Amino acid sequence: MMTPKPTNTCEMSNFNSFSQLRETGLSSNMNGITFTHCKPNYHVGIFPHCNGYTDLYRFNRIVLFRNNYSSNTAQHLINEKNLLNFGINITIKGRFDFHFPDLHTDISVFPMQVWLRRGCLGVVEADIPNQTIIQSVGLDFDVQLLEQLLPDKAVNEISQFFLASPDQAAVQIMRKPPPVLFLLAEQLLDLPHGSNEFDLLKIESISLNLLTHLFADQTHHYHSVPTQIVMAQHILDTEVIQNHTIRQLSKQVGLNECDLKKQFKHHTGLTIASYAKKAKMETALVLLSSGMRPIKVANHLGYCNLHYFTKVFTTYHGYTPNSLMDESK
Secondary structure, three states: OOOOOOOOOOOOOOHHHHHHHHHHHHHHHOOOOEEEEEEOOEEEEEOOOEEEEEEEEEEOOEEEEEEEEEEOOOEEEEEOOOOEEEEEEEEEEOOEEEEEHHHOEEEEEOOOEEEEEEEEOOOEEEEEOOOEEEEEEEEEEOHHHHHHHOOOOOOOHHHHHHHOOOOOOEEEEOOOOOHHHHHHHHHHHHOOOOOOHHHHHHHHHHHHHHHHHHOOOOOOOOOOOOHHHHHHHHHHHHOOOOOOOHHHHHHHHOOOHHHHHHHHHHHHOOOHHHHHHHHHHHHHHHHHHOOOOHHHHHHHOOOOOHHHHHHHHHHHHOOOHHHHHHHHO
């Protein structure tokens, strides 16, 4: 039975209370998610019907949370804590829906999407379809830090959102998110759990870099990153089943092959082939971790035979696909 919907009052008096409410709210309302407290300010959460993890790291006046899992069953999640939210969500993979009844607002989340949130959002509901791979990053920050980061006037879409009616709760999908946000979010998702201080420092470093870019004047930044390169990344990230040739990719993004190869390597640090392999291998890891047999994963990702897939996977990850199956028994 649902509790009565909250009004305009928020259950917090300071940021420490906010981060604790996020943790206890998740553990008590999201279908039995269990958090392991690895460190006083770092927690790893396991969902009962998912393979993968969600983790949360609170440092300084920032809360970072990463979601990297596949849902084995359709879920309807509800968080009835009326939390004060100032933050951003960056989705790399996954398609699902958020509902904000108190705001009379719904958001459909798609891959390579950024959405902003501010104020007391009230009840938050999420509908996640069956067999959905979710990879996303979120940053929350307190009011005092936000005030220090915001310029005197809006210089980009992000600062405009937070400067406009700060007392009025709202969520908004960014129209033109800077490509660098997706690159930094992917770097965060590539990092391991914060099992030691060195790992946590790496997480902090990229998080702060992302935060810096959020409030930078984008008029003089990012324009050098061509839209075609972002489109190419999106295609390789979301269409891992296909074996795209450079010629096919060139036609899809509207850039000649020579310029595509040169600019892709310049802006991502990887060749197109290396980037495509990375996308396939990360997807393979998620599918194997969810219990899918190696032969089915190989077929799903377009590999001609299991032997070749096993060779590529082992070279990339350092262990065989079968070793994951042995661990799950």
